[in-house]
Amino acid sequence: MKSKVLLVLAAAALLILPVATPSQKGGAASSASTARAVSVREIDLDGLKKLIGREGAGAARPARPLLVNFWATYCEPCRDEFPDLVAIDRDYRARGLEFVTVSLDDAAEIETAVPEFLRSMRAEMPAYLLNVPDPEPAIKWVDEAWNGGLPATYLYDARGRVVFKHTGRVKPAELRAALDRLTKDGGE
Numbered sequence: 808m809k810s811k812v813l814l815v816l817a818a819a820a821l822l823i824l825p826v827a828t829p830s831q832k833g834g835a836a837s838s839a840s841t842a843r844a845v846s847v848r849e850i851d852l853d854g855l856k857k858l859i860g861r862e863g864a865g866a867a868r869p870a871r872p873l874l875v876n877f878w879a880t881y882c883e884p885c886r887d888e889f890p891d892l893v894a895i896d897r898d899y900r901a902r903g904l905e906f907v908t909v910s911l912d913d914a915a916e917i918e919t920a921v922p923e924f925l926r927s928m929r930a931e932m933p934a935y936l937l938n939v940p941d942p943e944p945a946i947k948w949v950d951e952a953w954n955g956g957l958p959a960t961y962l963y964d965a966r967g968r969v970v971f972k973h974t975g976r977v978k979p980a981e982l983r984a985a986l987d988r989l990t991k992d993g994g995e
Contacts, residue, residue, distance in 0.1 A: 845922040847934045849914065852945050855937060858907060859949070860967055870965035872989050874899075874906040877937075877949075877959040880920045881912070884976040885958040889928045891979040895986070896932045902990040906932040911957065914938040964989060 850858060859875060876892055878885035896906045908930070910921050917936045925934055939945050946955045953959060953974065962971035962985055971985035 845925045845930070845934070847910065847917050847921045847925070847936050849917055849938045850909075850935045851937075852939055852948065854935070855909070855945055856948065858909075858935065859963065871903060871905045872965055872986075873963040874904060874986070875961045875963070876906075876908045877911060877957060877961075878908060879911045879957055880916065880924045882957040886924070888958055888976045889924075889930070891977070893928050893930050893932075895979065895982060896930070898983075899986050899990065902986075904986065904990065908932055908934045910934065910936045911942065912936060962986065962989065 860873065874895075878889070880886070892906075892908075896904075900906070908925075910916070912921050914936060917938075921934070921936055937945060942955060946953055949959075949961065950969070950972065953972075956974045958976065959974045960972065960977045960982065961969055962982070964970050970989055971982065973981070
């Protein structure tokens with residue numbers, strides 16, 4: 808009888824206690840698999856120019872619509888909007904959208920705060936960290952009218968023209984409407 812009661816209690820405990828998924832369990836194996844999923848690459852101004860594709864793209868990069876989000880881990884509106892951006896990436900990737908994020912965090916954060924935040928958001932889009940001695944030339948190259956406020960979101964058509972831009976927390980419905988127009992028109 809005692810063994811039946813213990814068996815019932817054990818079964819009940821299994822139903823009540825949460826079960827950790829592999830990503831929730833600690834240890835080196837899960838850390839390695841999660842770390843492998845998030846890679847942040849360092850770029851300078853020349854790298855940013857190539858990334859956005861308005862310079863040096865040539866035949867190496869096919870024409871594509873491109874969404875670029877400038878953000879930082881210390882920026883609360885950036886952190887607030889990120890779940891919406893992850894959903895947008897998931898929803899539009901199959902429709903031909905290329906989406907990259909560019910962190911303006913300190914370069915020392917490239918292996919700590921930036922990938923940790925991206926992991927926590929389950930972000931899958933390519934991530935970069937802009938490492939420049941003075942961000943002003945990069946900001947002005949992206950947009951003469953941009954004062955460097957974060958977050959900043961730019962949508963480029965397949966020809967590299969800005970078709971949507973927003974500084975501050977983006978309204979997902981507005982960005983989705985711009986993406987729908989762009990992907991419906993074939994990226995042009």
